[in-house]
Amino acid sequence: MSGIRATRLTLRDLLAEALAGLVQRPGRSVLTMLGTVLGVGAFVAVLGLTSTATGQIGKSFSLLQDTTVTVDDLGGASTGDGTGTGRARMDFPPDTDARLARLNGVADGGVWWTVPLRNPVISPRADVTVEPGNGSGGGDLALFAASPGALRAMQPTLATGRLYNDFHQRRGEHVCLLGSSAARLLGITRVDNRPAVFVNGTAYTVVGLVSDVQRLPQTLLGMVIPSSTALNTYGAPADSPAQAVIRTRPGAARLIARQAATALRPDRPELLKAVPPPDPHALRDQVSTDLSGLFLVLAAICLVVGAVGIANTTLVAVLERTGEIGLRRALGARPRHITAQFLTESTALGALGGLIGTSVGVAVVVATALARHWTAVLEPYAVLPAPLIGALVGFAAGLYPALRAARIEPLDALRR
């Protein structure tokens, strides 16, 4: 029986036949692909938008935030008398700056608070002691106390003059810094003539004007005096408790946050609570899960709809092309050749849909990023396998119709 070599179908011929099958009904092929296009497109867009948005968070989560640790004074609240606010207290030690500076990883650190004066009258003239807010007055200005370490940790930009330092702190000097807004209100533009500002009649020499700060921006709206001076003159902070602000070296923030309370108050660390910057990774993960979960479910539904669409169309095509199947069988096609052909058609349809869907998804992500002035971030693991998902959907959808096509008897098919 040497004459009976088995009939065969090469991969190239198989692909050519499948492609011809798809091209002969282009309109229907496009409509069939739609579900897969939507599903894969949604999949890519959701993952792309999520990674773009989280990338954005990563960008806004700057070095500044990542090197800032604050330590709050829990004070009375933790000692159990329940009236923590309103009672004057100071749980930070006088040598807070030095204690913080000893920690490895701290660049600058110190304590600051809002001085507990009700409606302080801040004025460039000594004779204005009452009547807040009359013309030249600075009735709306706030008075802050800050140790030199806290001052440095704020990373102020000086318009003119200089910062007060440990010398002023030690001696409780009546010196102050003015924020740019406060200085404008008080009409002070230079410090070389040693101007003075009066707080309820007490004179403070202005040593510098601050045009900008990195941390504690509220100080720009007021005047800042050494913490020792404030403690001596106005007493411990009452309405808003004192807080330590620490500028750490990059990467040291979380370590410092763990150590700060003990370093400052080895006797009663529970009085203080250090707040580290949020962990950018945790932040990112949280955003990812919040955003994408629902949309991924929607994308999956789209894919299922796409699969049903492909299955349906392939089944219709099989029924429609019964005559062709019979003919091919008569021409020597084995059942597996028929299965392979229809399976290849549905898989190609799915892959093509996946490819188009991926392009659409990428376009959506890029367009959104452009519109929002974001940087588009597309993870390769989300984009590259996307067309493959389409192909898988097409393959799975084509299984039943293709197997059914293979079972068609040429005898019946050719009679039609």
Place this chain on the structure above:
Amino acid sequence: MTDPVVQLAGCAKTYPGSPLVHALRPVDLTIRTGDYLAVVGPSGSGKSTLLNLLGLLDRPSAGTYRLSGVDVAGLRERERTALRGRRVGFVFQAFHLLPYRTALENVALARLYVTTAARPRAEAAAEALRRVGLGHRLHALPTTMSGGERQRVAIARALVNSPDLLLCDEPTGNLDSATAHAVMDLLEQLNDCGVTVVVITHDPAVAARARRRVTILDGRLSESDSESELA
């Protein structure tokens, strides 16, 4: 002397049921190379069953069938399929052309499963189309062709593998008489060139043109004496 193309010995086909359906009673039939045989009979007589057996689309329930010397009963499905693809050419009443493929592609389709080289396929297809007088319509779509042209494309497709047996099932059933005449002329011409042709028909006019005739009635085959009818 070479084997006959077709050698049926006691070949029968029954379908299960109660009582058994005898689609084809035991048949002895020999078709030699170069024969031109017409199988005539009314519908339901067993013509199609015979066609399916001859074309390896179905297996006989009893008896032996040798196609070009190969005992078909001993073949597995894939070998039967291969034998069908290589040795039998089919021409159908409904043409069964793929509507979105050109004449050339339709003919080349018959080479798809039996050879792997693509270029010789097209050449062989063009040659077969020229042979049936369609050398000028190689790239026409079936939808733009007349019925006669379509059937000639189908005949070219059946010829392209140089089959041992050309099986025509009501080849003129969908054609007007003038076109039918032309198609019969073509089959005759091919037979003159040595192609073994079997035509299955209920049309006596078509059958009359064959050199041998068998009549099938209620599953029973009887051969008319062709010589006497020609006289």
